[in-house]
Amino acid sequence: MLAASLTACGDSDDSSGGAKTLTYWASNQGASLEFDKQTLQPELDKFEQQTGIKVNVEVVPWSDLLNRLLAAATSGQGPDVVNIGNTWSASLQATGAFIPFDDATIGAVGGKGRFVPAALAAAGAPGQPPTAVPLYSLAYALYYNKKMFADAGVTAPPATWEDLVTVGKKLTTGKQWGLAVEGANISENSHHAFAFGQQWGGEWFDSAGKPTFDTPQNVAAVKRYIDLMAVDKIVNPSNAEYAQNQSVSDFANRKAAMLLWQAAGSAFKAQGMAADEYGVAPVPFPATPPAGGKKVNSMVAGINIAVFKHTKDKDAALQFVKFMTSDAEQIQLNKVYGSLPSVTTVAADTAFQAEEQKVLAGVLAQSAAPLPQVADESKFETLVGTAMKELFADAASGKPVTDASVKEKLSKAQEQMAG
Missing domain, CATH: 3.40.190.10 (Periplasmic binding protein-like II)
Known part of the structure; x- marks a missing residue:
């Protein structure tokens, strides 16, 4: 290699x-x-x-x-x-x-x-x-299909995760899913872990640059993201295997109504989706932010x-x-x-x-x-992103994703970082 x-x-x-x-x-x-x-x-x-x-x-x-x-x-x-x-x-x-x-x-x-x-x-x-x-x-944004929203009677993009789940369920039909994700894309996973972690009051490194992966806040944040597939069932289980922009393709080809992505417009255009077919909105926040939660919805x-x-x-x-x-x-x-x-x-x-x-x-x-500017940041992306890939695989196979199983994965990643 x-x-x-x-x-x-x-x-x-x-x-x-x-x-x-x-x-x-x-x-x-x-x-x-x-x-x-x-x-x-x-x-x-x-x-x-x-x-x-x-x-x-x-x-x-x-x-x-x-x-x-x-x-x-x-x-x-x-x-x-x-x-x-x-x-x-x-x-x-x-x-x-x-x-x-x-x-x-x-x-x-x-x-x-x-x-x-x-x-x-x-x-x-x-x-x-x-x-x-x-x-x-x-930066990350929420992309949504205007026609799918209109057909479902949804008049505005969701501003909270609770609304996104509600809307996502309305939009999940036999022909389409509410949201597309990139479950095997390690970088995408870690980016969402960071933003969700900020919203749930977590940090991935302490002030000395040591990893703090398995805190209750980070566990809750990662579980919230994985639950979009595991519990809310607004994400196609096949997305657990997506690692090469397949979620962008699903959105552009009207197989999913929403997508969290960075500057996706050019990719949509290349696949024949016109700019007036989709809307763009900020990534949602929790309706009731947890203690210590920050108003952060994207990494820089x-x-x-x-x-x-x-x-x-x-x-x-x-x-x-x-x-x-x-x-x-x-x-x-x-x-x-x-x-x-x-x-x-x-x-x-x-x-x-x-x-x-x-x-x-x-x-x-x-x-x-900004993500932490520490020397081990790339290892964080690899280890936490891989842990989330494994959790998506569990969700896709029907295996329960619990607080304990999320913590186990994040603890293992933290041990590997220390090693």
């Missing part, structure tokens, strides 16, 4: 005549890997025309990206430039494998003041130079772009980072993906005034919180 993951190492010269060549691992942002390749290639061609630097891109699925990044960081072999989920920033920073964006380096790509402060804050541990800069900004989501220290041409790599975060590319790429720009200079562009972008911007400004 390690050998397979280390193909296409970056090189400053190609074999045919000395032209500079970079290798770029892009994260899967659209409906498919091929969609992303088709979206990015014209921009990479434009960069080559402007600079003479060729960029070979590979779009990596989220299910593989973290492991491949860690393998490249350990081996010192791999691409020159990479996309990373911003929740992994501190974990990847701790490997020491990435170029720090100190004052001089960040100055080479436009300067610290160019980036949205909240996005830049999710690019590394506090008090240290970030080892990435923001590329795309995201986003994609950063980073440069490996092992690159053979740092200057060329930084030129590419500057290009990708330029005004023109921020407008072009974020418009295609339905995400928000990570630079302050284009936030007011007309491309970002649609309903979806306005809702996402409102969530980021008012009710999103």
